[in-house]
Each structure stands twice: as C-alpha cells, then as structure tokens.
Amino acid sequence: MTECPTSSSRRQFLNAASVLGAGMVIAPGVTLHGISEAKAGLPRVSSKVRWGLLVDANKCTAECTACVSACKIEHGLEGHGRVKTDAQWIRKVELRDRGSGRTQSLPVMCQHCDEPPCVDVCPTGASFKRADGIVLVDKHTCIGCRYCMMACPYKARSFVHEVTTGQKSHSPRGKGTVESCTFCVHRVDVGRQPACVEACHKDGKGAMTFGDLKDPNSDISKKLVAHGGVRIRGDLGLDPGVRYQGV
Amino acid sequence: MKPITYTRLQMPSATYFSRLAVALGVVAVGLGSAWYMEHNGHWVTGMDNQTVWGMPHVFAVFLIVAASGALNIASIGTVFGRTTYKPLGRMSGLLAIALLIGGLSVLMLDLGRPDRLIVAMTHYNFSSIFAWNIFLYTGFMAVSGLYLWTMMDRPMNRFNKAAGLLAFVWRLGLTTGTGLIFGFLIAREAFDAAVLAPLFIAMSFAFGLAIFVLVLAVLYDGAGRPMAGYLVRRMGRLLAIFVAAVQYFVLVQHLTSLYAAEHAGVERFILIEGGAITALFWIGQVIVGGLIPLIMLLGNKDNLTLPRVGTAAVLVIVGGLAQVYVIIIGGQAYPLELFPGMTETSTFFDGVMHTYSPSIAEIGLGLGGCAIAATITMIAMRMLDFLPADLSDKTVNPHHKS
Numbered sequence: 001m002t003e004c005p006t007s008s009s010r011r012q013f014l015n016a017a018s019v020l021g022a023g024m025v026i027a028p029g030v031t032l033h034g035i036s037e038a039k040a041g042l043p044r045v046s047s048k049v050r051w052g053l054l055v056d057a058n059k060c061t062a063e064c065t066a067c068v069s070a071c072k073i074e075h076g077l078e079g080h081g082r083v084k085t086d087a088q089w090i091r092k093v094e095l096r097d098r099g100s101g102r103t104q105s106l107p108v109m110c111q112h113c114d115e116p117p118c119v120d121v122c123p124t125g126a127s128f129k130r131a132d133g134i135v136l137v138d139k140h141t142c143i144g145c146r147y148c149m150m151a152c153p154y155k156a157r158s159f160v161h162e163v164t165t166g167q168k169s170h171s172p173r174g175k176g177t178v179e180s181c182t183f184c185v186h187r188v189d190v191g192r193q194p195a196c197v198e199a200c201h202k203d204g205k206g207a208m209t210f211g212d213l214k215d216p217n218s219d220i221s222k223k224l225v226a227h228g229g230v231r232i233r234g235d236l237g238l239d240p241g242v243r244y245q246g247v
Numbered sequence: 248m249k250p251i252t253y254t255r256l257q258m259p260s261a262t263y264f265s266r267l268a269v270a271l272g273v274v275a276v277g278l279g280s281a282w283y284m285e286h287n288g289h290w291v292t293g294m295d296n297q298t299v300w301g302m303p304h305v306f307a308v309f310l311i312v313a314a315s316g317a318l319n320i321a322s323i324g325t326v327f328g329r330t331t332y333k334p335l336g337r338m339s340g341l342l343a344i345a346l347l348i349g350g351l352s353v354l355m356l357d358l359g360r361p362d363r364l365i366v367a368m369t370h371y372n373f374s375s376i377f378a379w380n381i382f383l384y385t386g387f388m389a390v391s392g393l394y395l396w397t398m399m400d401r402p403m404n405r406f407n408k409a410a411g412l413l414a415f416v417w418r419l420g421l422t423t424g425t426g427l428i429f430g431f432l433i434a435r436e437a438f439d440a441a442v443l444a445p446l447f448i449a450m451s452f453a454f455g456l457a458i459f460v461l462v463l464a465v466l467y468d469g470a471g472r473p474m475a476g477y478l479v480r481r482m483g484r485l486l487a488i489f490v491a492a493v494q495y496f497v498l499v500q501h502l503t504s505l506y507a508a509e510h511a512g513v514e515r516f517i518l519i520e521g522g523a524i525t526a527l528f529w530i531g532q533v534i535v536g537g538l539i540p541l542i543m544l545l546g547n548k549d550n551l552t553l554p555r556v557g558t559a560a561v562l563v564i565v566g567g568l569a570q571v572y573v574i575i576i577g578g579q580a581y582p583l584e585l586f587p588g589m590t591e592t593s594t595f596f597d598g599v600m601h602t603y604s605p606s607i608a609e610i611g612l613g614l615g616g617c618a619i620a621a622t623i624t625m626i627a628m629r630m631l632d633f634l635p636a637d638l639s640d641k642t643v644n645p646h647h648k649s
Contacts, residue, residue, distance in 0.1 A: 092594070094591070095586055096590040097589055098588055123378040142360070143359065143363045146359070147375070152434060154583070161295070176358070
C-alpha cells in the first residue's frame with residue numbers, strides 16, 4: 001500500500017507537534033529542577049545540628065518589643081486591627097510571681113519541641129519537624145483543622161483568619177491555614193540569625209542567643225552550661241528548643 | 248410475636264415533599280453559612296486564636312457521637328438478642344449513617360481549607376488520632392452499610408449476627424476515637440484524661456437513643472400508627488440507664504480532676520466561676536440533661552408513656568448539646584498555664600479566660616448538618632423498606648398473648 005502525500009505530511013506534523021508539546025511540558029520542570037538544584041547548594045539540613053534559642057529573662061524588659069516588631073516586618077504579619085484573630089508568632093508575656101510579686105517580661109514563640117504535639121496530632125502531616133529541629137507547617141497540605149492549635153501547650157500557633165496582603169516570598173501565608181514561628185528558617189539556612197535575635201541585639205538588650213544546641217562550642221551551649229536554662233512546661237517532656245534563664 | 252414486615256415512609260406526597268423542602272432549606276442555610284465563612288475567612292465567626300473550635304464542632308461532635316449511639320438499637324437486637332429491638336434494626340442503621348454524614352459535613356465545611364478534602368484523604372499521619380478517626384468514620388459507614396445489607400437482603404441474613412458484632416465493636420472504637428481527640432490533648436487541663444473515652448461512649452448511648460426515640464415517636468405516634476407501650480417502656484428504662492452512666496462518668500471525670508491540685512483552677516472555672524459555662528454545666532448538662540430525665544424515667548414504669556419518654560429524650564438532647572459545649576468551649580476558655588505559680592499577661596490573651604460568642608453562621612452550619620442527616624433519612628425511608636409495618640405489642644412484645 002502506498003502512502004498518500006497528505007498522510008505523510010500529517011504524520012510529520014504530528015511528530016513535530018508532539019516533540020514540541022513534550023518540550024513545552026518538560027522544559028519548565030527542568031528549569032525549576034535546575035533552580036532547586038541551585039538552591040540545594042546550601043548545606044543540607046542535618047540532624048547533627050539542633051537549632052535552639054536561649055532567652056535571658058534578666059536582660060529582657062517589659063518596654064522592649066524589638067523582637068515582636070522585627071518578626072512582624074520580617075514575615076509581613078500585617079494585622080487587620082482585630083486582636084483576637086490577628087496572627088502573633090512571637091509575643092511578650094509579662095509574669096508576676098503570685099508569692100513574691102516579682103515581675104518579669106519575656107518573649108514566647110513556637111518552642112520548636114523535640115517531641116512536638118502539633119506534629120503528633122496533625123492528621124495530614126502538614127506540621128512537621130526538620131532534621132535540625134525546626135518545626136514548620138507545610139502550607140500546601142494544611143487543611144485548617146486547627147487540631148495543632150488545640151494541642152500546643154504554648155499557644156504558639158495562629159490561624160490565618162482572613163486574606164493576607166503584603167506577603168513575603170520567603171514566608172508564604174494563606175487564609176485558612178495555620179502558621180507559627182519558623183525560627184526564620186530562610187535566614188538560618190543561609191547562616192544568618194533569626195530576625196528577632198538580630199533585633200534584640202541591635203535595638204533591644206541582647207537577651208536572645210540563637211545557635212546549635214548540639215555544638216558544645218556554640219555560644220548557646222556555653223551559656224547553658226554556665227548558667228543553665230529552663231524549658232517552659234518542662235514537665236510535659238516535650239524538650240523544647242527554646243530555653244529561658246532567670247525565670 | 249408475628250413475623251416482621253417492613254414498609255417505606257408512607258404519607259401523602261404533598262406532606263412528604265413539603266417536609267423534605269423544609270429540610271433542604273435548612274441544608275441550604277448550612278451550605279450558605281459555610282460559603283460565607285470560607286469566603287470571608289473565619290474572622291466573621293466567633294472563633295479566634297484563643298477559642299479555635301466553636302459551635303460547628305459542638306454540633307459535629309454531638310452528631311458523630313449520636314450516630315454511633317443510634318446504631319446501638321440494632322446491636323441490642325442482633326448482638327444481644329433482644330427481640331423487641333429487632334424490627335428497629337434497619338432504622339437504627341440508617342439513622343447511624345445519616346447522623347454521621349451530617350456531623351462529618353459540618354466538620355469538613357468548617358475547615359480553613361474545605362477544598363483540600365482530597366489532601367485529608369490522601370495524606371495520613373498515623374500518629375494522629377484525627378487521622379485514625381478518618382478511617383474509623385469511613386469504616387463505620389461501610390460497616391453500617393454492610394450491616395444494613397445483611398438485614399435487608401434475605402440471602403445475606405445469615406451474616407447478620409457477624410455484621411452486627413463487627414458494627415458493635417466498630418462503634419465502640421469510633422466513640423473511643425472521638426473521645427480521645429480531646430483525651431490526647433496533654434496541653435489543656437480540661438482534657439488530657441482517659442476517662443473521656445468511656446464518657447463519650449456513654450454519651451453516645453444516651454444521645455443516640457434519645458434521637459431514635461424522637462424519630463420513632465414522629466414516624467409512628469405522630470402518624471397515628473400504634474406504638475407498643477412495651478417498647479416505649481423498654482426504651483425509657485434504657486435511656487435512664489444510659490443517662491445515669493453519663494452522669495457517673497462525669498462525676499468520675501471531675502472527682503479525678505479535683506483530686507489533682509494542678510487542676511483546681513480549671514475545675515473552679517467549670518464548676519463555679521465560669522459564668523455561662525458553669526450555668527450550662529449545672530443547669531443544662533446536670534439538671535436538664537441528667538437529673539430531670541432520670542426522675543421522669545425512673546419512677547413507676549407504668550407511667551412511662553410516650554409523651555413522658557419523648558420529653559425526657561428532648562431534655563437529654565438539650566443537655567447533651569450543653570455537655571458537648573461545656574467540654575469543647577469550656578475546655579478552651581480556661582487559659583493555658585505556661586508558668587505555674589505566676590500570673591501571666593500578654594497581647595495574646597495569656598492568663599485570661601477566653602470569651603466566645605457563636606455567630607449566626609456557625610449555628611447555621613451546625614443546623615445544616617442536622618438537616619443533612621434528616622434529609623438522608625427522609626429520602627432513604629421513602630425509597631426503601633426501613634420501617635416496620637407494625638410496632639404494636641404483637642410485633643415487639645415477646646410476652647404478648649394474642
């Protein structure tokens with residue numbers, strides 16, 4: 001059987017179209033893969049490191065909210081003037097001893113627990129802990145059930161109650177999902193300090209120390225060895241990565 | 248006792264469709280409420296970053312717990328061999344499925360991202376009791392469906408007992424799982440108690456039976472069809488036992504909590520100083536949902552008429568909703584204690600009792616879930632033979648002499 005010329009040209013056209021189509025489908029993926037590979041030039045997240053934060057409550061003062069302001073700017077946490085539903089990733093808590101009347105002020109944020117209840121209860125696995133101890137929320141798989149908020153003993157998580165504006169590319173937020181302090185993972189991954197810690201040293205009293213709890217030569221480890229540090233609700237056995245001195 | 252025959256829901260089409268239209272209207276209100284909440288975000292509800300679960304969860308938990316209790320009637324007939332309840336098995340299975348779908352709909356539509364239901368169905372974290380519950384709930388529907396099949400299809404009858412046993416065990420697991428959603432919350436002082444699991448099982452028995460009694464009353468007595476006094480008395484007595492069991496577990500829950508000094512604060516809040524929560528506990532849960540029904544149902548058994556048992560059932564449902572409200576909202580109202588022995592204040596409402604006022608949309612969504620259950624029940628009963636043709640003494644009283 002002889003092929004008619006039209007049939008042959010149609011086949012050539014289809015072949016060319018399929019090659020072009022496949023190229024159009026694959027090319028963006030290859031490009032994105034390339035970008036991700038480029039980013040993978042960063043040091044791999046490793047369990048040899050455990051990031052932690054030490055707060056010296058003796059240095060922290062009630063008037064100073066440098067850490068809170070820095071967090072809001074860094075992550076684009078613009079409020080809507082509704083205090084009960086606006087997100088707060090870090091807050092200053094004022095303490096007063098019921099017996100002696102002694103007062104203190106300190107920041108409270110996600111405590112990045114080693115045994116995080118939010119991760120345990122999350123039905124979809126959206127709440128997760130990185131190998132280096134940073135607890136995060138995968139915004140793509142969070143269904144907004146808020147069970148993690150029920151489970152967190154530190155009230156560290158916020159639900160995004162309405163449309164967000166002014167988002168930062170390094171800190172995506174989404175209405176209907178849950179969020180909390182990320183330890184400024186985008187900074188930590190490139191060797192920088194979290195925004196709150198930086199602000200505390202620049203504009204505050206230098207009460208915060210960030211570092212690797214597993215490295216005995218890190219500042220945080222040395223300070224913990226020298227003066228100790230308490231875990232909030234240490235009785236729960238969650239082993240938070242945030243420690244406090246002077247409480 | 249004579250053989251049981253079943254019929255479909257028989258009433259004039261005009262009456263049926265007008266009632267169905269009302270139910271669908273309430274479903275529409277529920278869906279509209281969900282759309283309003285989803286479209287604007289949850290800030291338009293009474294829920295916030297302090298009270299993260301609100302009225303939708305009260306309705307959802309109530310319906311889910313009642314669903315497993317509704318199946319109990321069938322279990323009593325099949326597993327425990329009580330012939331009186333055998334004719335009611337089909338209705339029991341249907342109500343169980345309908346109530347569960349109603350409750351799950353509310354839970355799902357309240358999600359921050361209800362569009363991500365597929366994520367919830369494809370990503371599982373098996374250390375989460377919530378994820379386990381997804382299996383317990385879908386499995387419950389499958390098992391109840393199977394159970395119904397063995398009841399309604401003659402060749403399948405031989406598997407009825409096995410299916411009934413499976414359904415009974417499954418429903419115990421389901422209610423245990425629902426109770427443990429709260430029982431596993433170590434962070435909150437009002438929860439974090441294993442006794443919540445048996446408490447939820449007792450609640451399910453009481454709420455499920457109460458709803459069942461009311462549905463039966465509407466379908467039979469309301470339609471002028473005879474309903475055996477024997478059956479009414481049996482169900483009245485059973486309801487009394489279940490209500491007493493709920494009160495017992497509530498007593499154990501609070502006594503256990505009161506014994507631990509660290510829980511003194513939250514107990515004082517729920518029992519004495521909690522304002523609306525305290526009022527709902529004592530008046531709603533204990534008096535309306537417990538003591539009054541018990542007094543009504545435990546008197547002379549000859550007085551257990553349908554109006555009396557029906558009224559007690561209404562009170563049990565009202566008290567039950569109050570109880571679930573106290574558990575869920577009251578449990579969140581008491582602040583988390585970060586530093587025991589210290590007074591805490593912050594811009595994030597640390598150290599203060601959280602207030603919560605449900606919005607119209609939340610109540611609308613909850614009622615929508617109830618209407619979904621009602622709609623499913625009405626349509627299924629109209630299409631298939633769920634209702635025993637006769638509930639007179641001849642059918643349900645094993646001691647009846649004709």
